[in-house]
Amino acid sequence: MDFKEYPDREMLALSLADRLASQLGQHLRNSETATLCVPGGTSPIQVFETLSGTDLDWDRVTVFLGDERWVDGEHKRSNGRLLRRYLLKDKAAAANYIDLYTGDPQPDDAIGALGETLAPHLPITVALLGMGNDMHTASMFPGADRLTEALANDAPSLLPIRSEGAEEPRITLTRPVLSNAFHIHVLIMGPEKREALERAQKLDPAEAPIRAFLDQATVHWAE
Ligand SMILES: O=C1O[C@H](COP(=O)(O)O)[C@@H](O)[C@H](O)[C@H]1O
Numbered sequence: 001m002d003f004k005e006y007p008d009r010e011m012l013a014l015s016l017a018d019r020l021a022s023q024l025g026q027h028l029r030n031s032e033t034a035t036l037c038v039p040g041g042t043s044p045i046q047v048f049e050t051l052s053g054t055d056l057d058w059d060r061v062t063v064f065l066g067d068e069r070w071v072d073g074e075h076k077r078s079n080g081r082l083l084r085r086y087l088l089k090d091k092a093a094a095a096n097y098i099d100l101y102t103g104d105p106q107p108d109d110a111i112g113a114l115g116e117t118l119a120p121h122l123p124i125t126v127a128l129l130g131m132g133n134d135m136h137t138a139s140m141f142p143g144a145d146r147l148t149e150a151l152a153n154d155a156p157s158l159l160p161i162r163s164e165g166a167e168e169p170r171i172t173l174t175r176p177v178l179s180n181a182f183h184i185h186v187l188i189m190g191p192e193k194r195e196a197l198e199r200a201q202k203l204d205p206a207e208a209p210i211r212a213f214l215d216q217a218t219v220h221w222a223e
Contacts, residue, residue, distance in 0.1 A: 039130030040079025
């Protein structure tokens with residue numbers, strides 16, 4: 001694991017946004033399109049805002065979330081709402097966005113069609129992951145009903161998933177599709193998350209799902 005510590009959150013946002021944009025730009029030099037997968041939650045707001053103003057051939061970039069909470073797109077807990085507010089604006093408004101929330105009653109109803117929509121955009125060029133204090137990443141929570149399936153080598157690209165730690169049903173990209181990304185970054189902030197990361201390094205992915213990505217990832221942290 002490559003661990004980068006920043007003097008403050010602003011420096012983290014500037015440096016990480018620059019890194020993500022340069023990896024996407026590099027990929028676009030040899031490829032017609034690139035794919036950016038991002039987390040929801042609260043941590044990525046500053047990174048999104050910085051990235052949204054970055055010069056990039058955004059019309060050749062496809063963006064989607066690594067997970068979504070199964071709530072209406074205008075609900076305050078919607079990860080898509082966060083993305084539309086902070087990332088898909090300014091220069092990044094030109095990106096091609098795949099919304100994981102389809103409006104179906106349950107995420108289970110959406111998996112088939114979404115899997116087909118995502119397939120042409122895989123492998124992911126750059127995956128940015130978040131992590132909760134409970135060491136979940138995307139919506140792979142410790143103890144989640146389909147965590148074993150989501151971590152398996154033969155997992156489909158997406159799964160519906162439910163967990164006591166989550167307030168609503170979720171849809172999540174799975175370990176193989178995320179760990180196949182050319183570049184993986186983990187964004188965490190604050191002392192509790194740093195402690196959680198240290199704990200996760202000593203555990204198995206079944207107990208600490210973020211662990212499944214740490215060997216390949218660059219972790220970005222600021223107090
Ligand atoms: O529920 C979720 O939580 C994680 C972490 O969120 P944060 O608010 O602690 O940054 C996030 O990465 C994930 O996308 C989200 O659905």
